[in-house]
Structure formats: C-alpha cells, structure tokens
Amino acid sequence: MKPSPYQVEILTIGNEIITGLVADTNSGVITRRLDNLGIPVTRHVSVGDDEAAITEALKQALARVDCVILTGGLGPTHDDITKKVLCRFFDSGLVTNNEVKSRIDIIFQSRGRETPQASYIQAEVPEKAAILYNTQGTAPGLLFEINGKRIYSLPGVPLEAEHLLETYVVPHLETLGAVKVKHRILKTTGIPESALWEEIGPVAPFEEHVKVASLPSLLGVRIRFTATGKNLKETTAKLDAAEKLLRQKIDHHIFAIDDETLEGNIGKLLVKNNWTLAVAESCTGGLIGHRLTNISGSSAYFLEGAVTYSNEAKQMRLGVDPAWIEAHGAVSEEVATVMAEGIRQKSGSDFGLAVTGIAGPTGGTPSKPVGLTYIAVTGTRGTYCEKFRFHQDRVRNKERAAQAALNLLRLYLLDES
Amino acid sequence: MKPSPYQVEILTIGNEIITGLVADTNSGVITRRLDNLGIPVTRHVSVGDDEAAITEALKQALARVDCVILTGGLGPTHDDITKKVLCRFFDSGLVTNNEVKSRIDIIFQSRGRETPQASYIQAEVPEKAAILYNTQGTAPGLLFEINGKRIYSLPGVPLEAEHLLETYVVPHLETLGAVKVKHRILKTTGIPESALWEEIGPVAPFEEHVKVASLPSLLGVRIRFTATGKNLKETTAKLDAAEKLLRQKIDHHIFAIDDETLEGNIGKLLVKNNWTLAVAESCTGGLIGHRLTNISGSSAYFLEGAVTYSNEAKQMRLGVDPAWIEAHGAVSEEVATVMAEGIRQKSGSDFGLAVTGIAGPTGGTPSKPVGLTYIAVTGTRGTYCEKFRFHQDRVRNKERAAQAALNLLRLYLLDES
Numbered sequence: 001m002k003p004s005p006y007q008v009e010i011l012t013i014g015n016e017i018i019t020g021l022v023a024d025t026n027s028g029v030i031t032r033r034l035d036n037l038g039i040p041v042t043r044h045v046s047v048g049d050d051e052a053a054i055t056e057a058l059k060q061a062l063a064r065v066d067c068v069i070l071t072g073g074l075g076p077t078h079d080d081i082t083k084k085v086l087c088r089f090f091d092s093g094l095v096t097n098n099e100v101k102s103r104i105d106i107i108f109q110s111r112g113r114e115t116p117q118a119s120y121i122q123a124e125v126p127e128k129a130a131i132l133y134n135t136q137g138t139a140p141g142l143l144f145e146i147n148g149k150r151i152y153s154l155p156g157v158p159l160e161a162e163h164l165l166e167t168y169v170v171p172h173l174e175t176l177g178a179v180k181v182k183h184r185i186l187k188t189t190g191i192p193e194s195a196l197w198e199e200i201g202p203v204a205p206f207e208e209h210v211k212v213a214s215l216p217s218l219l220g221v222r223i224r225f226t227a228t229g230k231n232l233k234e235t236t237a238k239l240d241a242a243e244k245l246l247r248q249k250i251d252h253h254i255f256a257i258d259d260e261t262l263e264g265n266i267g268k269l270l271v272k273n274n275w276t277l278a279v280a281e282s283c284t285g286g287l288i289g290h291r292l293t294n295i296s297g298s299s300a301y302f303l304e305g306a307v308t309y310s311n312e313a314k315q316m317r318l319g320v321d322p323a324w325i326e327a328h329g330a331v332s333e334e335v336a337t338v339m340a341e342g343i344r345q346k347s348g349s350d351f352g353l354a355v356t357g358i359a360g361p362t363g364g365t366p367s368k369p370v371g372l373t374y375i376a377v378t379g380t381r382g383t384y385c386e387k388f389r390f391h392q393d394r395v396r397n398k399e400r401a402a403q404a405a406l407n408l409l410r411l412y413l414l415d416e417s
Numbered sequence: 418m419k420p421s422p423y424q425v426e427i428l429t430i431g432n433e434i435i436t437g438l439v440a441d442t443n444s445g446v447i448t449r450r451l452d453n454l455g456i457p458v459t460r461h462v463s464v465g466d467d468e469a470a471i472t473e474a475l476k477q478a479l480a481r482v483d484c485v486i487l488t489g490g491l492g493p494t495h496d497d498i499t500k501k502v503l504c505r506f507f508d509s510g511l512v513t514n515n516e517v518k519s520r521i522d523i524i525f526q527s528r529g530r531e532t533p534q535a536s537y538i539q540a541e542v543p544e545k546a547a548i549l550y551n552t553q554g555t556a557p558g559l560l561f562e563i564n565g566k567r568i569y570s571l572p573g574v575p576l577e578a579e580h581l582l583e584t585y586v587v588p589h590l591e592t593l594g595a596v597k598v599k600h601r602i603l604k605t606t607g608i609p610e611s612a613l614w615e616e617i618g619p620v621a622p623f624e625e626h627v628k629v630a631s632l633p634s635l636l637g638v639r640i641r642f643t644a645t646g647k648n649l650k651e652t653t654a655k656l657d658a659a660e661k662l663l664r665q666k667i668d669h670h671i672f673a674i675d676d677e678t679l680e681g682n683i684g685k686l687l688v689k690n691n692w693t694l695a696v697a698e699s700c701t702g703g704l705i706g707h708r709l710t711n712i713s714g715s716s717a718y719f720l721e722g723a724v725t726y727s728n729e730a731k732q733m734r735l736g737v738d739p740a741w742i743e744a745h746g747a748v749s750e751e752v753a754t755v756m757a758e759g760i761r762q763k764s765g766s767d768f769g770l771a772v773t774g775i776a777g778p779t780g781g782t783p784s785k786p787v788g789l790t791y792i793a794v795t796g797t798r799g800t801y802c803e804k805f806r807f808h809q810d811r812v813r814n815k816e817r818a819a820q821a822a823l824n825l826l827r828l829y830l831l832d833e834s
Contacts, residue, residue, distance in 0.1 A: 016641075018458060020452055021445075021600075022632060024445070025440050028440040031436060033437070043464060046444070047460060077610070079631070217574075222438075281706075285707050285719075286703030286706025286709075289724040289726075290707050290815070293702025298726075307696075309706075309710065317721065317734075361713055
C-alpha cells in the first residue's frame with residue numbers, strides 16, 4: 001500500500017534521547033499528524049548530539065525520502081549543536097535575525113523577566129534557512145530546501161515542536177498528501193485482548209472493509225481500523241461499516257472513539273442530562289478527580305472529590321462508621337458502598353463514585369492481597385459495587401483502578417439514560 | 418569517548434509506532450538501563466510490521482553492533498509478525514513449548530479466566546531460539562545467537578519488556594559493560610533554563626570533573642553530569658565534586674537527584690519529622706493527592722485531600738466564607754490562604770497545602786487570566802502564599818501548578834526542619 005509518493009522520515013537528535021534520559025514523544029506526535037494528512041512516515045531514527053552521526057543519518061534519510069523532519073538540539077546551551085551541524089551541511093553562515101530577537105524579548109517580558117544574554121544566541125540563524133517563528137519558546141525552527149527536498153529542524157521541547165509543526169509543516173504537507181488513508185480507533189477497557197477477540201470472532205468480515213489492528217495497553221485494548229479509498233466519503237463509509245459490525249459484537253466495551261477519552265465521554269453524558277458527580281477516593285489518591293477535571297467545562301458537573309486516605313477522613317468526610325471499618329476492613333465492599341453513598345449525600349450530587357483498595361507494594365494480607373480493589377457507584381437506582389484484583393505495581397494499580405472506576409461509572413450512567 | 422567496545426542498537430517494530438498511535442517508551446527504558454551498566458546504545462530505529470523493513474533493519478544493525486534488542490510484534494493477533502520474520506531470518510522452524518503453554522494457563526487461572534484458544538499460539542516458539550519466560554504476559558521473549566552476536570526479541574507491552582529486560586538481558590550485559598560511565602541528574606524546578614545558567618555561571622569549572630548537559634521540561638530543568646573513570650570510586654568522586662560545586666550556586670533549586678521524585682523527597686521529610694499533611698485542591702483537581710500517594714508508605718503522613726471544585730465545597734469542606742469568595746474571587750490570595758488553613762484545621766494535620774487557579778481554556782478575565790494560580794502553604798509558622806502565572810494548555814497548567822505547589826511545600830518544610 002503506497003498511498004502517496006511523498007514520504008517523510010523523522011530524525012531525533014539528542015544525547016538525552018540516546019542515553020534514555022528523555023523519551024522521544026515528538027516522533028509519535030509528528031507521525032500521527034502526518035498520517036492524518038495521508039503522508040506516511042516510514043522511519044524514526046534517533047542519534048546523539050554528535051556531528052558525524054547527525055550528518056550521516058541526514059544524508060541517508062535524504063537519499064530515501066522527500067522530506068526529513070529533525071527535532072532537538074536547538075537550545076541555547078553548549079550541548080545543542082544541530083544549528084551548527086546544519087550550517088556546515090548546507091554550507092551556510094549565521095546572521096542575526098532582529099524579528100527573532102524582538103520575539104525573544106516579548107516572551108521574557110510577558111513573564112515579567114529580563115531577557116538573559118544567553119538567550120540572544122537563538123537570534124543567530126543560518127542565512128540559507130527560512131525561519132519558523134516560535135511563539136512558545138525562544139528557539140526558532142529552520143527550513144532548508146535542496147534538490148526539491150525539504151529539511152525541517154524543530155526544537156525538541158514538545159510544546160514548541162507541535163506549535164511549529166502546526167504552523168509551518170502541516171500547511172505545506174497537507175497540499176501534498178493524497179488523503180486516501182483514514183484511521184478510526186475504537187477504545188475498549190475491562191476485557192483482555194484475547195477474550196475480546198473471542199467475542200469479536202473472525203477478522204475476515206471486517207477485512208472486507210478495512211485493515212484491523214489490535215493495540216493492548218495497561219488501560220484497555222484499542223482496535224484500529226484503517227480504510228483506504230479514492231476520497232474521504234469512500235474511506236468514511238468503509239470505517240462506518242466496520243464500526244457497525246464491531247458494535248454488534250462488543251458495543252458496551254467501547255468507551256471512546258479516536259481522540260475521545262473516557263472522562264470526556266462521561267462529561268458529555270453528565271452535561272447532556274444535567275447531572276452532577278462527586279467522588280470519594282482512597283487508593284487512587286486523587287487520580288480520578290484529576291482525570292475528570294482534565295476536561296474543560298468539568299466544573300459544570302464535578303462538585304468535589306474527597307481523598308480520604310486515613311480512616312479518620314473516611315469517618316469525618318464521608319460518615320463511614322469506624323465500627324464498620326473495624327468489622328469489614330477499609331478495603332471491603334461494605335466500606336466502598338458507604339463511601340459512595342456518603343460523598344453523594346454530603347455533596348448533594350446526583351451520582352457518587354468511590355474506590356478503596358490496596359495499591360501496594362505493602363499492606364497486603366493473604367485474604368486481602370495487593371491489588372484488591374472495590375469500586376462502588378451510586379445514584380437514584382441504588383448502589384452497585386464490584387470487586388477487582390490488579391496485578392501491577394503501585395502506580396499502575398492506581399491507574400487501572402481509576403480506569404475501572406470511570407468505566408463502571410460510564411456503564412451506570414448509560415443504564416440510567 | 419568509547420567506554421566499552423560492546424555496543425547495542427534497539428529496533429522497535431510495530432505499525433502502531435510508525436503510524437504514531439503509540440509512543441515508543443521501551444527504547445528509552447532499555448537505553449537508560451543499559452547506560453547504567455556502561456553499555457552504550459548507539460541508535461534507535463523504528464519500523465512497521467513489515468517483513469522487508471524488519472529484515473533490512475536487523476541486517477544493518479547486526480553489521481554495526483554486537484547486540485540488537487527488538488521490541489514489539491510478538492502478540493497473538495494477525496498483525497504481529499516478528500516471530501515469523503525471525504524464523505525466516507534464522508532459518509528456524511516452530512516447536513510447541515509446554516513450559517510456555519502451562520505458564521499461559523497459570524496466568525489466566527490467576528485471573529479467574531479460561532485460557533482463550535488464540536493465546537496458545539504464544540507457546541509455538543522458534544526451535545533455534547532460547548526462550549525468555551514471561552511471568553507478566555503470555556508472549557515469551559526470544560534470544561538468537563549468531564557469530565557471537567545476540568538478538569533479543571521482547572514483547573512490546575512495556576511492563577513485559579521491562580520484566581524480560583531485567584530477568585534475562587541485564588544479567589548477561591552487565592558482565593560485559595566496563596562500568597566506566599556514571600551519570601548523576603540534579604533536578605530543579607521553578608526557574609527557566611537560561612536564568613538557571615546565569616546563576617550557575619560558566620560551565621568550565623564543572624567540566625574539569627564531568628560532562629554537563631541541561632535538560633528542560635515542563636516541570637523543571639534537569640542538569641546531568643556524566644563522569645568517566647577507571648572504576649566506580651573514581652567516577653563517584655568526580656560526580657560528588659561537581660555536585661558540591663553546583664550546590665554552592667543553586668542548592669535550593671535542586672529538589673531531587675537521579676530517580677528521586679519531588680513527592681518522594683517531601684515524603685522523606687515528613688516521615689523523618691513525624692509530620693502529617695493534608696491538601697486542598699481546586700484547579701489541580703486531585704493531581705497533587707495523586708502524586709503524593711504514588712509514594713509507597715504515604716499513608717503514614719498523607720491524611721486527606723479535599724478536591725473542592727465548587728464554591729459550595731470550598732465552603733462546606735474548608736470553611737471558606739462565601740462572602741470572602743464574593744469579595745476576592747475564588748482565585749485569589751485570600752481564598753488560597755483560607756483553603757490551606759481550612760484543610761489543616763479540619764484534618765488536624767501539621768501542614769496544609771492549597772491551590773486555586775484558572776486552568777483554562779475558559780474562565781479567564783482581563784484581571785484574572787487563564788493560568789493565574791495561587792498556592793498557599795501553612796504550618797506552625799503561619800501561612801505563605803505565592804502567585805503564579807502559567808502559559809500552557811489546561812492539562813499542562815494543572816501539571817505546572819501541582820509541581821509549583823509541591824515545590825513550595827518542600828521549601829516550607831526545609832525551612833521548618
């Protein structure tokens with residue numbers, strides 16, 4: 001499948017990448033964006049801040065593809081050498097760019113600071129490059145053209161790389177993409193990959209329309225459909241047909257499509273019905289509240305969260321009877337139930353969600369092992385509580401518990417509406 | 418600098434990587450681990466689930482280095498082709514491995530499920546490979562040897578890749594590393610990179626001992642020292658000397674070293690002094706509680722968090738007078754102060770921490786713009802409140818606010834002890 005003759009490679013530069021200090025997130029962001037334009041990225045390569053390695057990798061990439069996007073090594077410190085290497089590669093001198101200089105001043109002024117002298121080095125730019133003005137940071141991006149091929153050099157800071165990608169790279173590349181490839185991602189949770197496929201059945205019916213990929217992660221399995229066609233209408237029709245087939249099999253496991261999130265779709269359900277929510281968290285420690293409030297507009301429905309880590313807080317904030325904790329243990333169906341009902345009653349919300357569990361690595365017993373978690377949801381139809389057992393480390397157990405809790409809430413709200 | 422003749426490349430396989438659906442975190446984790454052993458990783462390459470691309474990349478890597486670590490493409494679904502490609506590459510047939518088969522059953526049994534038939538395909542392994550038994554998932558890793566070079570193939574799921582790395586790859590490679598390279602990372606926050614370097618001054622005094630790199634991120638600037646030497650004692654002495662120099666300049670900006678975290682070091686301070694903490698969060702929505710409770714043992718000092726998103730919750734949970742909110746606004750020094758004092762008093766904790774701000778993108782006004790945030794800390798020495806202005810999107814503003822709040826708490830606790 002070769003949807004476009006135009007191909008791109010990404011070259012990431014930085015000792016911090018190649019020594020593993022920083023994960024390269026830029027390559028994924030850039031690739032995803034270009035993929036949406038129908039422009040395939042065919043390779044990611046990462047090398048250190050090393051002139052020979054950068055030069056060799058750039059030469060090889062230019063021999064293979066039409067466009068190379070470099071990220072990293074444009075900072076103001078002594079270990080950032082990308083600009084210097086590109087000058088040598090393209091036989092270019094440096095000139096002062098006053099527009100960049102005044103933009104650097106504006107950035108520091110807006111933060112109430114004097115421009116440090118070291119930052120002005122960013123205003124020295126290769127005379128043979130077009131400048132990609134950066135409003136998010138002090139390092140401008142660069143664009144070189146040679147034999148009809150383009151070389152973009154972007155800063156390594158993700159926010160700045162994304163900004164210049166959107167402002168300069170995407171507007172050019174979208175004129176070149178065939179826009180014949182479209183993806184759709186159906187996100188599921190609460191069921192392992194192999195069990196999910198047993199429910200879905202053979203992949204053949206889907207492959208009449210689309211290519212299918214299955215992508216497991218800690219928080220669920222994503223199913224990705226890829227459709228190719230002559231135009232957007234044709235690819236969309238294929239994706240719709242495949243999605244319809246899938247929903248006949250596993251509709252209730254699907255919590256979101258594409259860029260949608262679980263917490264975002266919960267928000268939509270709450271807003272649509274004019275419902276409010278409050279949460280009581282023990283082992284998740286605030287993660288559920290954090291995820292819910294990542295959604296812009298969540299103040300319309302999220303009233304409050306009580307992170308009741310101590311037993312006393314469970315008593316004072318949620319009205320959980322200490323004798324009840326004594327009898328059943330803080331990690332129990334009984335306590336989860338009272339926590340959910342307690343936060344609903346104290347906050348006056350329509351729905352209450354509560355989690356109590358043992359995140360680990362300590363605190364487990366033979367009868368209550370690490371990973372044991374109870375999640376309760378309450379509303380007008382009474383309280384539903386479910387027991388889970390997670391098998392990861394502390395942080396991952398928290399993440400899985402938060403995901404399971406939000407999914408349980410989603411299913412409860414769907415039943416209600 | 419060539420600290421060891423033994424070199425490794427990492428080859429990541431997966432359409433999900435090369436189309437940008439999933440970020441490649443494995444390469445960073447593996448590289449970091451090997452770097453600690455003194456084994457340099459010299460290149461990361463990512464290609465799709467494509468036999469020709471995998472074969473070519475593997476051949477090229479084997480021509481350059483002593484060991485290639487592959488990740489990805491070992492799953493049970495039809496788009497996972499790594500095992501098949503390796504069989505062809507090494508001219509190997511498949512055999513059923515009963516040990517793998519029974520381990521797959523054990524994994525499903527421990528989760529209370531029947532083994533799905535599709536999972537048994539994982540027990541078919543190349544006869545020419547040594548098996549890396551995987552307790553975290555159903556796909557075993559593989560090890561091929563050819564002409565004295567090693568090819569490891571690990572599953573793409575990060576937890577499983579890390580598990581097999583630690584169990585099989587590290588024990589072998591650590592016998593080969595020269596252990597002549599050591600890094601130390603000093604983590605700072607609350608000061609931009611260029612301003613930090615103005616405080617530090619010229620890099621030359623440090624370079625007498627170590628190589629210096631500066632790594633900015635959303636939550637602060639990390640300074641990394643790299644020392645080389647004949648043995649651990651020599652490299653440690655060089656790192657100590659450089660750290661001492663740095664601390665003379667910017668000690669109070671350094672919140673953690675190497676794998677330490679801000680929340681972990683706050684925990685140590687609290688434990689050491691037998692102090693307790695409670696937090697009141699508005700715009701951060703629970704993120705501070707989440708970070709504090711990521712630390713094992715945090716239940717010893719973290720009593721509770723109140724995520725008071727609504728004004729009513731601020732009033733009911735923290736005793737913030739509605740007239741006070743009316744007069745000063747929910748995002749104000751006055752309200753942050755009362756929130757911190759309120760949670761301390763209600764919970765009976767030694768210290769109270771509170772955040773109120775406008776995460777955005779909506780809710781800003783000319784006098785109270787998006788990103789405006791007040792953070793207050795209180796304890797026996799009274800309440801300290803500081804105003805911040807963040808310039809990112811909603812989620813990043815939350816992350817920066819949580820980081821600033823924890824750092825303010827750290828400084829308050831240090832002054833106290």
